[in-house]
Amino acid sequence: MRLPARFIAGNLVWAPDGSVWAVFRVEPFSYPWLPHHEKLRLHRQTRAALRVLPSEALVLSLCAALSSRELSRRVAPREGDPTRWAEVAGPAERMASELRPTERLSFLAAKLDALGPRAGAPLLGSAAAAVGESFGLPRRPVGSAEVARKAEQAGHLLSLLQGLLPIRPATAAEVCWIYAGAVRRGLADPALDLPGSCPGTLPGGRANGAVARPSLVALADAVFKEGGLAGDPDRPAHRRYLRVETEAGVAYQALLALSDMPHRYHFPGGGGEWLPTADTAGFPVDWCVRMRPIANRVAQASARRQARQLQSQVGEYDGDPAGTPPGLTEAMEAIHDLRAQLSANPTDAELQATTILAVGSEALGDLEEKVAALRALYATGEYGLHRPIGGQLGLFAAMLPGSPSRPPVRDYVHHLLCRDLAAGMPFGAAGVGDPQGMLLGYCVDAGTFRPVLFDPAYGPSVNRSGSLGAFGALGSGKSYFVKNVVHAALARGGRVAALDRSATGEYARLAPVAPGRSQVVAVGGDSSVCLDPLRVFSGEARVGISVGFLTLATGTSLGEPQGLALSEAVRTVASRRAGRLADVVDVLEEMAVTDPGAEAARRTLRETCRSPLARFAFGSGEVAALDADYLVFHAPGLSLPDRETALREHLARRLLPEQVLSQAVLYLVAAVARQVTFSDPDRFAAALFDEAWYLTASLQGRSLLLDGIRDGRKHNAAVWIVSQHPNDLGDDELAHLLGPRFVFRQARAAAPAALHFVGVEPTERAVDLLAGATEGSCLFRDVQDRVGRIQVLPAMTEELHTAFETNPAAGRRPA
Ligand SMILES: Nc1ncnc2c1ncn2[C@@H]1O[C@H](COP(=O)(O)OP(=O)(O)OP(=O)(O)O)[C@@H](O)[C@H]1O
Ligand SMILES: [Mg+2]
Numbered sequence: 001m002r003l004p005a006r007f008i009a010g011n012l013v014w015a016p017d018g019s020v021w022a023v024f025r026v027e028p029f030s031y032p033w034l035p036h037h038e039k040l041r042l043h044r045q046t047r048a049a050l051r052v053l054p055s056e057a058l059v060l061s062l063c064a065a066l067s068s069r070e071l072s073r074r075v076a077p078r079e080g081d082p083t084r085w086a087e088v089a090g091p092a093e094r095m096a097s098e099l100r101p102t103e104r105l106s107f108l109a110a111k112l113d114a115l116g117p118r119a120g121a122p123l124l125g126s127a128a129a130a131v132g133e134s135f136g137l138p139r140r141p142v143g144s145a146e147v148a149r150k151a152e153q154a155g156h157l158l159s160l161l162q163g164l165l166p167i168r169p170a171t172a173a174e175v176c177w178i179y180a181g182a183v184r185r186g187l188a189d190p191a192l193d194l195p196g197s198c199p200g201t202l203p204g205g206r207a208n209g210a211v212a213r214p215s216l217v218a219l220a221d222a223v224f225k226e227g228g229l230a231g232d233p234d235r236p237a238h239r240r241y242l243r244v245e246t247e248a249g250v251a252y253q254a255l256l257a258l259s260d261m262p263h264r265y266h267f268p269g270g271g272g273e274w275l276p277t278a279d280t281a282g283f284p285v286d287w288c289v290r291m292r293p294i295a296n297r298v299a300q301a302s303a304r305r306q307a308r309q310l311q312s313q314v315g316e317y318d319g320d321p322a323g324t325p326p327g328l329t330e331a332m333e334a335i336h337d338l339r340a341q342l343s344a345n346p347t348d349a350e351l352q353a354t355t356i357l358a359v360g361s362e363a364l365g366d367l368e369e370k371v372a373a374l375r376a377l378y379a380t381g382e383y384g385l386h387r388p389i390g391g392q393l394g395l396f397a398a399m400l401p402g403s404p405s406r407p408p409v410r411d412y413v414h415h416l417l418c419r420d421l422a423a424g425m426p427f428g429a430a431g432v433g434d435p436q437g438m439l440l441g442y443c444v445d446a447g448t449f450r451p452v453l454f455d456p457a458y459g460p461s462v463n464r465s466g467s468l469g470a471f472g473a474l475g476s477g478k479s480y481f482v483k484n485v486v487h488a489a490l491a492r493g494g495r496v497a498a499l500d501r502s503a504t505g506e507y508a509r510l511a512p513v514a515p516g517r518s519q520v521v522a523v524g525g526d527s528s529v530c531l532d533p534l535r536v537f538s539g540e541a542r543v544g545i546s547v548g549f550l551t552l553a554t555g556t557s558l559g560e561p562q563g564l565a566l567s568e569a570v571r572t573v574a575s576r577r578a579g580r581l582a583d584v585v586d587v588l589e590e591m592a593v594t595d596p597g598a599e600a601a602r603r604t605l606r607e608t609c610r611s612p613l614a615r616f617a618f619g620s621g622e623v624a625a626l627d628a629d630y631l632v633f634h635a636p637g638l639s640l641p642d643r644e645t646a647l648r649e650h651l652a653r654r655l656l657p658e659q660v661l662s663q664a665v666l667y668l669v670a671a672v673a674r675q676v677t678f679s680d681p682d683r684f685a686a687a688l689f690d691e692a693w694y695l696t697a698s699l700q701g702r703s704l705l706l707d708g709i710r711d712g713r714k715h716n717a718a719v720w721i722v723s724q725h726p727n728d729l730g731d732d733e734l735a736h737l738l739g740p741r742f743v744f745r746q747a748r749a750a751a752p753a754a755l756h757f758v759g760v761e762p763t764e765r766a767v768d769l770l771a772g773a774t775e776g777s778c779l780f781r782d783v784q785d786r787v788g789r790i791q792v793l794p795a796m797t798e799e800l801h802t803a804f805e806t807n808p809a810a811g812r813r814p815a
Helices: 036-051 068-075 082-099 126-131 144-162 172-183 213-219 276-280 296-316 326-344 364-379 392-398 418-423 478-491 508-513 539-554 561-574 583-591 596-609 612-618 643-652 657-677 699-715 732-737 751-758 764-771 798-804
Strands: 007-009 012-014 020-026 056-065 102-112 167-169 223-226 242-246 249-260 286-294 350-361 384-386 414-417 438-443 451-454 468-471 495-500 518-522 630-634 685-689 717-723 741-743 777-781 787-792
Touching: 007 172, 012 144, 020 144, 020 172, 036 418, 056 172, 056 276, 068 082, 068 438, 068 451, 082 438, 082 478, 102 144, 144 167, 223 392, 242 392, 249 364, 249 392, 276 364, 286 296, 296 326, 296 350, 326 414, 350 364, 350 392, 350 418, 364 384, 414 418, 438 478, 468 478, 468 751, 478 495, 478 508, 478 685, 478 717, 478 787, 478 798, 495 657, 508 518, 508 630, 508 798, 539 561, 539 596, 539 612, 539 657, 561 583, 561 596, 583 596, 596 612, 596 657, 612 657, 630 657, 657 685, 657 699, 657 717, 685 699, 699 717, 699 732, 741 751, 751 764, 751 777
Parallel strands: 468 717, 468 741, 495 630, 495 685, 518 630, 685 717
Antiparallel strands: 007 012, 012 020, 020 102, 020 167, 056 102, 056 286, 223 242, 242 249, 249 350, 249 384, 286 350, 350 414, 438 451, 438 787, 741 777, 777 787
């Protein structure tokens, strides 16, 4: 067989029959979790895009293997210390290569209509090329004027599609990759990275206007055998397969055409959406839809003829007591619906659409299993897949841009309106996560291993919030997840400041395995270091945070005489060069002579200073070193009221003294974390608050969080909030400012709030899914607002797993 491309320039393909095709790359929409109204919007956009397609077009969706080389390129940080990264990169790459990662790529190829009488004629040289048995590019290239003319035409089509789909012209190398990938389908190691992502894979492919002659000839050189050879191991008697031999080896392909589809389906979720279904198979499935628009007027005339024919068949059953066969009645209804739609939408064309699906394998037995599984998958939705004998090569060729629409493609034509094909969701797929970043997990919505990458610094780099929210019931895996993220952020050269309230020191335990320099600061108790805000901070923050801390610690407010006196005393101390928090008591004593408020404040403050927890701020010890890469404030002694109690009792001023002081210390730590993370805009930094409900419960804690999140993006910093219930955030204000969002297992009653947080409709399916989620399984909404169900991967090494573990009964890595 001869592949249907004789000349490639940029995204343009000259076919042997003289036709010219433009190929575009479309970014697939993350579909499965879109809310109803978004699905309808996407349907409208797709329908509008289908309407503008010229005389022949093809949507091609490829489940491409992601090589470990390409994956490690995406996973490796652009900046930062490579030695730190090497620790995790190796195991990540190994794990990924064992799991055979895939990604789904979408292309739209359209045959450009002929311009004028000469333009459609076969090009010189193509007739000779058509004789040859093997695929090759022409001896005579196409002239630059012709290329420019067609490029302009393709540009015009692109401008029509651009507002409707995330689309761009494919590069010459990508076009070559489509042909080269098709002949390698089914090989265990296709070893063919998508160019552009991995420069140099296709030596001849260059982005603009490049003629990829040598690479295409070499890479797409193949010998095809319809029905295979007698010596093929496990050869099935039906011989409905294609044997493809390339330099890379022999693989077998099965090509199936969509033969039956339900007469009626509703959109969304009512039996349509047959194209994203292919993505749920447990093996790679490529598919394409070939379509030819038929003008509304012509389609109406043809539908009228069909209606007449059907009516005459109905007449044959007149007088038959069994009546008209049900199939005939259904066909009558369908044609009636088609006619009604065509006349109601005179600008809508009818599409003659053929859907082709392809699977491949190196073993024929395995290929048969895949075909059976794919058929079973489609049968549940009443879709039938036919595998024509002797038509395998024809269907294979039909999946390539440039090939003409011949039998067997025409044998499987469905007459659809743009509305109907749009309901098939040709541009919908499963996918979530950042384009590069740590290997966080895989997307469970896809049947194959679809890696989910997450770059904590990605949000700020694209002007989105990098602040993260993760919520889940006890033991659902949120801390394990965030520890994974902490580790990766540090390995990528970032900084993290964490507040660890756990008695076991969950985050402090991470310090020995964390890349870079770590420092654990014990808060309270017999802490040897101190965190005096007057010594730690400078400028306006020095006074502001000291006043905030003291008013919180003494349970006063700035509207009261005590609070005012405190503020004045702090300013006085701050004006001294080596002022300390302990000096505030002395200044208040001096002020007390004339100010009764100062006397009251002094007495309360003296009392406060007696608490061991206060030593952390008032002590004269060494100031904590805050320049470590990983800074942990370990504060197990903090006694904090729960959210409801805090709100209720705070107003009634009935909190216990240690609870009041604990809230103040917490405020101080949060303020330091903010300072640390905002210090260097060239370096990504995050402040992590696990069990964050205690912070959101206090007004000061909340406003610190809000500040950190609001200003974080500009400082290349983020706040990571982890808690049990999304309502722990208080109201939507905080939630709205977060970028990446994760919800893990939730109790059934809490699931709707969690789903609301990630923007997913609280359907029964979604609630069931969250209620039954296993450890590390969650819904992830990325900074681009794509949502997917993911499974967080276990830690990359045994050592890390042990450090992340919180299960008291499981000291070992799960089998
Ligand atoms: N992605 C994962 N892979 C493997 N094991 C996991 C994963 N996530 C969680 N686990 C297991 O589940 C245990 C509990 O997880 P984790 O400590 O993250 O719970 P949590 O949601 O933070 O609970 P809590 O609210 O009680 O703190 C871990 O110790 C680990 O054994
Ligand atoms: Mg936890």
